Amino acid sequence: MNLIELYIQEVTRRLPEKNREDIALELRSTIEDMLPDDYSEQDVKTALVQLGNPASLASGYLDKPRYLIGPQYFDVYVSLIKMILPIAMIIAFISIVADAIITYDGVAILNVILHAIGGGIWWMLSTMIQVLFWITVTFAILERTDQSKNHFSPLLGLKEWTPDDLKEIKYIPKEKAIPKGEVFFSLIWTAIWATVYFNAAHLIGVYQKGQGGLEFVTPTFNQEVLHSYWLLVVIVIGLEVITAICKQVKAQWTMGIAILNAVLQVVSSIVFIVIISNDQLINESFIRFQNELFNTTSDAWLGWVYAVAVFTFLLFAVIEIYRGFRKALAYKGLK
Numbered sequence: 001m002n003l004i005e006l007y008i009q010e011v012t013r014r015l016p017e018k019n020r021e022d023i024a025l026e027l028r029s030t031i032e033d034m035l036p037d038d039y040s041e042q043d044v045k046t047a048l049v050q051l052g053n054p055a056s057l058a059s060g061y062l063d064k065p066r067y068l069i070g071p072q073y074f075d076v077y078v079s080l081i082k083m084i085l086p087i088a089m090i091i092a093f094i095s096i097v098a099d100a101i102i103t104y105d106g107v108a109i110l111n112v113i114l115h116a117i118g119g120g121i122w123w124m125l126s127t128m129i130q131v132l133f134w135i136t137v138t139f140a141i142l143e144r145t146d147q148s149k150n151h152f153s154p155l156l157g158l159k160e161w162t163p164d165d166l167k168e169i170k171y172i173p174k175e176k177a178i179p180k181g182e183v184f185f186s187l188i189w190t191a192i193w194a195t196v197y198f199n200a201a202h203l204i205g206v207y208q209k210g211q212g213g214l215e216f217v218t219p220t221f222n223q224e225v226l227h228s229y230w231l232l233v234v235i236v237i238g239l240e241v242i243t244a245i246c247k248q249v250k251a252q253w254t255m256g257i258a259i260l261n262a263v264l265q266v267v268s269s270i271v272f273i274v275i276i277s278n279d280q281l282i283n284e285s286f287i288r289f290q291n292e293l294f295n296t297t298s299d300a301w302l303g304w305v306y307a308v309a310v311f312t313f314l315l316f317a318v319i320e321i322y323r324g325f326r327k328a329l330a331y332k333g334l335k
Contacts, residue, residue, distance in 0.1 A: 002044070003041065003044050003045065003048065003163055004028065004031055004044060004048075005171060006171055007027075007031070007048050007051075007054060007163070008024050008027050008028060008031075009171060009172075010054035010055075010058075011023070011024075011027060011054045011057050011058045011061075012024050012027075012058075014054070014055060014058035014059075015058055015061055019061070023061055030051075031044075031047055031048070031051070034047040034050065035047055044163070045162075045163040045164070048163040049162070049163060055074065059074070076139075077135065077136075077139045080135060081131075081132065081135055082180065084131060084135065085128060085131050085132070086184060088127050088128070088131050089124045089127055089128055172251060172252045173252075173330065175327060175330040176252040176253045176254075176327055176328070176330050177251065177252055178247045178248075178250070178251055178252055178253060178257075180248070182247070183244050183247050183248045186240065186243075186244050186247075187240075187241070187244050190237060190240045190241065190244075194233070194237050197226060197233060198226070198227070198230075198233075200219065200220070200221045200223060200226055201219040201221060201222075201223035201226075202216070202219070204219065204220045204221060205217065205218050205219040205220045205283075205286065206218050206220075206286065206289055217289070218283060218285040218286050218289055219283050219285075219286065220282065220283060220286045221281060221282065221283060221286075222280055222281060222282070222283050225275075225278055225280050225281050226275070226281075229271070229274070229275050232271045232274065232275075233271065235267065235271070236264075236267060236268050236271050239260075239263065239264045239267060239268075240264060242260070243257075243260050243261055243264050246260060253324060253327035253328040253330075254328055255328050255329075257324065257328065258321075258324040258325045258327070258328035261320065261321065261324040262321045262324060262325070265317040265318075265320050265321050266317070266321075268313075268317065269313060269314055269317045272310075272313050273310060273313075276306055276309060276310065277306075282302065287299060287302070
């Protein structure tokens with residue numbers, strides 16, 4: 001990818017989505033006007049040096065200036081927040097949940113969960129405020145004490161920007177990009193479903209209103225059956241984590257990522273079908289409860305539940321496989 005496109009990418013990725021295309025066209029036109037008809041790579045570098053650091057140029061396009069944290073530090077500031085804040089909030093939430101589990105006194109586990117979620121959200125918000133405050137204060141002090149005018153900071157180990165830095169940047173078309181949020185939420189989802197799976201007998205079932213709140217009447221699933229498939233489930237968890245890590249490293253859909261994603265979907269589908277096909281999976285007491293509730297003696301409804309569950313799972317798996325290969329093949333000829 002040539003330096004002009006990389007430079008435009010570095011500028012526009014720092015701008016609001018709605019303004020990127022217009023500014024990209026304007027910037028490309030400006031650069032072309034600065035170049036001779038038969039220009040060389042050195043001519044391009046000279047023009048880009050005149051335009052300056054992409055971060056500083058992007059700041060000039062914004063409607064509102066960043067007074068507290070200037071363009072010299074803003075990208076590093078945001079990157080640190082994106083990296084530290086989720087980790088701090090997850091640790092805060094896990095600490096609350098762990099405390100709820102340790103102090104569990106036998107009441108309905110759903111009540112414990114609701115209490116843990118309420119306390120966890122409050123603690124996460126408190127942690128978020130503290131992290132944002134101290135990171136912002138640190139960068140505000142750096143902004144006002146660093147007298148450098150070259151748009152780099154020795155305090156953060158950064159070097160002065162030059163056009164040659166663009167050659168180290170990987171060009172990622174919008175259609176192929178993998179948002180960090182997608183990776184983050186995929187890991188969160190893995191943690192959630194794995195936790196529910198290995199504690200299904202205490203989480204999923206019939207709840208009724210009692211004197212002390214909701215009371216757990218009967219579990220939906222047979223936990224012993226679920227635990228018997230632990231190795232297959234761990235393999236799926238491992239594949240999901242590996243896929244998420246590869247997505248984070250590559251930051252874009254490649255054929256390798258698409259194939260890995262397809263393997264994950266196929267393996268997950270097979271494991272799901274194997275588990276759900278076990279006729280001992282559903283707890284007998286749960287089946288009796290449902291039959292009494294709907295005044296029936298037939299278990300035919302279980303077949304419909306199985307069919308809908310398998311169809312839905314396979315449908316989403318196929319959609320996800322298609323999405324991966326479609327994005328991987330987008331702009332296939334682009335280097």
